[in-house]
Amino acid sequence: MWAKTITGNFASVIHGLNTNHLTDVVIQRSKRMILDTLGVGLLGTSTEVCQKVKQYSKIYSSDISSTIWGHLDFRLPPLYAAFVNGVAVHSMDFDDTWHPATHPSGAVLPAVMALSEAFPQKKKISGLDLLLAFNVGIEVQGRLLRFSSEARNIPKRFHPPTVVGTMGSAAACAKLLALNQMKCKNTLAIAASYAGAPLANAATQTKPLHIGNAAKHGLEAACLASQGLQGNNQILDMESGIGAFYTDYNPQTLPTLQSYPWLLDQQDVAIKRFPAHLGTHWVADAASSVRRKLVENSGNLLPLETIEKVIVKVPEVKYVNRPSPNSEHEARHSFQFVACSTLLDGSMSIQSFASENIHRPALQELLCKTQLEHPSDNKPSFESLYCEVTVVLRDGNTISDRCNTFYGHWRKPLTKGDLEKKFQSNASEVLPAEAIEGIIETVYNLEKVEDCSVLNTFLSGQSARLLPEKLHVEHSNS
């Protein structure tokens, strides 16, 4: 397979080249370049910009460190804590999705949480400060997504969190650092130089890196700007700025601050019930209803042998169309896989993506009978897409159901109880029950928390017994 693709071919050349391939001319020229580059670099060490990045890089050798979620045993420098926690958030594609499509929270939260631990001891970051910075980061992402009508549909070129997420993380960190207006502007400009990863890495291990890097690089941009580093001061205005990531870029100013209309006010997020691409949630709900009808008379067992074929009507989204996924990451991006798993099991869960479940014969058999259809009225937008699952039986009967809005979508939000249930189930994999309760209580009361470091304490896995000492909840009069 390697030689057939350009990429495989490049890899084989990189791998296959050896020192005998070097010619005298090449050696001579490249040595000239090396020498020249060294000289240029040596000289460059005295420049202002170089001073700034060195100053910045020193944070790695300092004592400042931030919490790694679920780990009491070690901490990392803030930048890498943001990275690692950001990767964790998107590692299963289980994090929230907004409209227009992006994963807004994962790019912002790990960055501001890590940054909140990087301030000098005496400076406390309140829960309200954290909430504000978080929302600035979310708002900026939402606004940027409205600069292009392309962005309203499920993407094709760049993975949105790598573009708007990096900018959102930068904005949130700039806010938490209380940077002045000029530095906020430079933060955005610098962050733009870190933005943008191609969509082709969806359904690979590299996709979670996109969120980790968005968090990390936004934080890095804000830190560099706070050191005084300057970028283009019209980065959002120009086609060669953020416009470089879109073909129909049309930037708009923000509303005035008086009674500011937050996008999150108008548009809620979707919260996933199982760890897979959002588009597969419509498929799961439709397939689940079909299954209920199928098993009515067969003692809750799917009569697999009576199924002729399965037709799944979904929008055309190339990277979620995978007839026979091979890895967990591919399975999370497969309409077909989710349809068949749900038909077999009745519902989707974390376990559905375990290797033994992906490769079980019954599922493979059903996958072979499954085909996608793309009706022209089914547009690839999370606002309007639907899914219709039809099972055609050997006897010619068909059973079919349609999902317009899955449970968890912004039009049909999870109940408080179900959200907590999801959190507890997730968190209990790595944290003791007391810490879990501590987190829930702290987040519910976040705007009253005087020092948000308590949240990081719980996240590291420390027991909730610390709660009374650390959590000063003000009793508000209102």
Added chain:
Amino acid sequence: MGAAQFRQIFLQPLQSNRSSQFPPPRGHWRSHLQCKGDAHREGTDLVCRRVSKLLSGTDSYSDPFCRAAARGDFFSVSHSNDDILSCVYKWISDSPALVVARSAPEETVTSSFASFIHAVRPEHLSKIVRYRSKRMILDSIGVGLVGSTTHVFDIALKYCLELYSSVAVSNVYGKPGVKLSPTLAAFTNGVATHSMDFDDTWHPATHPSGAVLPALLAASQMLPPNSKPNGLDFLLAFNVGLEVQGRLMHFSTEAHNIPKRFHPPSVVGTMGSAAATAKLLCLNMTQCTHALGIAASLAGAPMANAATQAKPLHIGNATRLGFEAALLAARGMEANPFILDDISGCSGFSAFYSIYQPRSLSTPNEHHEFLLEKQDIAFKRFPAHLGMHWVVDAALSVRNLFINYAGSFSPSLIRTIVLKVPVSKYINRPFPNSEHEARHSFQFNACTALLDGEVGLSSFTESSIHRQELRELLHKVVVEHPEDNVANFDKMYGEVAVLLKSGDVLTGKCDTFYGHWRKPLSRESLLKKFRSNASHVLPEEKVETIITMVDNLENLSDSSHLACSL
């Protein structure tokens, strides 16, 4: 250039919008119009010169301008050096009337974002916003916690632990006592390399070495003593990094010209660094594939940050992030194995181009021909964008003509300076204000060469940039873009014509500057440049050691010695 011609050139593209009504100010463009009736007295010449200057100006001026012009049939004909578009001509049939437009910085989209971020307060958060965002936070933490049990998380974590909490091992240029973690050393040294825009330039246009070398130096110090690459391994890895960059540049005809959207080193440089470090670290073929795939997710920075301090970051990040990609791939991280192939509906590396035609590399046999073999590099003689080198050489020959003509160089005799250069917005800056802008200004470099008889390190100091006589000369500059002068480093030329008040014209043209691949620097010139650069931070003896080491690189038993001597 007469009025008729002026209209032909500058009205034409806007013709389709001429009949449109003037809508209320939209977006960041707000014009305060003020009539001054004496415009016609200034004469068509001055008008045209100013129009030409403005319309060939940077994006930041011409874009808002064009939009305003398209809406209201207004034409800006000059902008002052305090970053404010200052004059707009309203062209009503043949009687021009001068109007003044001001665009205050806080009225741009960008600044509206910045002021929002800066000024928004907790009270601005509504109940619903707090409620929803808290739900998101809780959910996000939960999925993160469960995510910390995944394989991909383990890889990322191991990577950070190994690299960032262990002892720093890699040298930083010019700081013998300072060591950093390998990728950060690469970052810092990469930034140093491009900090003055003094590093090499290839064709099609990119800065190949700065994206590769710092990563290799840092990596050579990171490897354990028993597996140190020798000098030849090092040289090979360097060339793999170059070759990959060169091949990728040939995937798009767009890339042949000076770029408009993405800064090439941030795109191909990141890939080159990944390839080079993958080679030095002896990754297997699968790992090499994934290194490229991961690197693509770390590539691409918009052009708009050219001529700012953020541009050197592009090289620093290219070398560092390509290196990170290889290190992650070495630890088993997987990416799309078809990243370079043209995948419709789900872009890989093609996301960075609008025209993309990937081509295979021939599998290396006995006689693999590296691109560097066919296409040498350009070395800069002074720290500025490569395009400046043509203009400076042309200006220097005009200066000599001038001295022969008048006995000395006297700016007062000059009426107009015409620069004939290709269209490239980001290096067309009539009045640069910072060192970084000056390095990207045809006008600045031409005028400095005319005034001083040379362009060097000291030309870009604050005091040089802002001196009065230079500013006066800049006001006389008109930029023209002959059709045959294309924005391509293999074909462009620089022509400087000085129109004297006496009516005489002095002209100089440069087709190939000294340092270009068609006219390479001699060994002496190259060594002179190196010694002059290195001696700013290293003692003479060390400078000579480095020269010898690189001269004999293929015989070096341990390539990390090179990094250690920096």
